Amino acid sequence: MNALPAPLALPGWSHTYSGKVRDLYVPEGVAAETSPYLLVVASNRVSAFDFVLEPPIPGKGALLTALSNWWFSRIPMPNHLAVGDAAPTLPDAVADRAVVSRRLDMYPIECVVRGALTGSGFIEYQQTGAVCGITLPEGLSDGDLLDEPIYTPAYKAPFGEHDENITFERSAELVGADIAEALRSASLEIFTAARELAAESEVVLADTKFEFGKDPVTGELVLADEVLTSDSSRYWDAATYFDEALSGSERLASFDKQIVRNWLSANWDKQGEPPVLPDTIVAQTYARYLDLYVRLTGTQPPATTATP
Incomplete structure (x- = not known):
């Protein structure tokens, strides 16, 4: 991956x-290892083929943050957003494209949930x-919808390396059988509900990752x-x-950066x-x-800041 631009200096926060x-x-003033809160800032950067590209996409960070928050409000399970009087406030410079998250022990x-057969699948x-490891019927074509969505996990590789598609059994070895089953169950439940909601906006949710x-x-x-979001879903x-x-x-x-990939390939x-x-x-x-944001939410996105 090529070098990233210098991060923004945000008063009250340490990068x-x-x-x-x-x-x-x-x-x-809080140690990164023990801080109960994280500020997660979505930049306007766009990446493809393991490179961060120039120029960034103005407004992208705010748009995807708003869409993600819209979905969080419709998913009936605990999420990482920090709420309440104790949670720090968002810095004005990135308020439209950032969230304050509570610290979690990430799995x-x-x-990955696939409702259609396409891409690497x-x-x-x-x-x-x-x-x-999930055998599918013979004769399927690129883009065919599956009778039931399938759960196809990947191992999150260390920074700089590629994620690795794995079987469910391998995921159980990594996190334990009970957690692996909970991850699969939650992922399929969220995907199924989201697919039905997207269909009401005449949009097909093909696949996503959680x-x-x-x-x-x-x-x-x-x-x-x-x-x-458009960056985590097809x-x-x-x-x-x-x-x-x-x-x-x-x-x-x-509804994503496939336009960028196609142009680079050519x-x-x-x-x-x-x-x-x-x-x-x-x-x-x-x-x-x-286009996707407006279709799904029925609203225009919030105003954005000019910072990258």
Whole structure:
């Protein structure tokens, strides 16, 4: 991964970590290892093929934060958002694209749920007839909806390495049988409810990933990180998806950064640093994110700040 830009200096907060698209802070003067709260800031950065690209997508961080919070308010299980008088307030500079999270003991499992066969799952199916050890019917095509969603976990690799698709049995070895079953059950339940809600907006939820942690005080299972955003999920337009006159690539156009991936694939040989994204690609990508947000929520997104 290429170098990340310097994090913002936020009064009252100390920067502790930056990922491809998120920056983490703890209250100033509090040790990162013991802080009960984290400030999670969603940047406007966009990544593809393990590179952070230039320029960022203006407004992306705020849009995805707002969508994630919209979903959190509709999922009836504990989540990582810190509420109450004791929780620190959001810094004004990033208030539109940040949340204060309570500290959790995160499980090293990426909880992937697939309601359709596509992406890396389809590639694995072509090779083995199964996805993460789950055998599927013969003759399925790219984009086919599955009769029932399947849970296909991945091991969250250390920073700088690729996540690894694993079987459910392997996930049980990593976190214990009871936790593995709880992760699977919660993931499938949330996905099923979200898929039905998305369908009301004429959107197909094809697949998504969830992350969970344990509250170190109560021991309860807590939904964490972002949830059901364009960066963590694959959504298709229902009218387009079910139009049999369209080709596969047209039917499966997703509401995410696939526009960026397609442009890079056509204009970069993946050697050296990637090229700068054209303004048209930046604008088209944001438009896809915005379209999904408006469809699902029925509202326009909140105003955004100009910081990256």
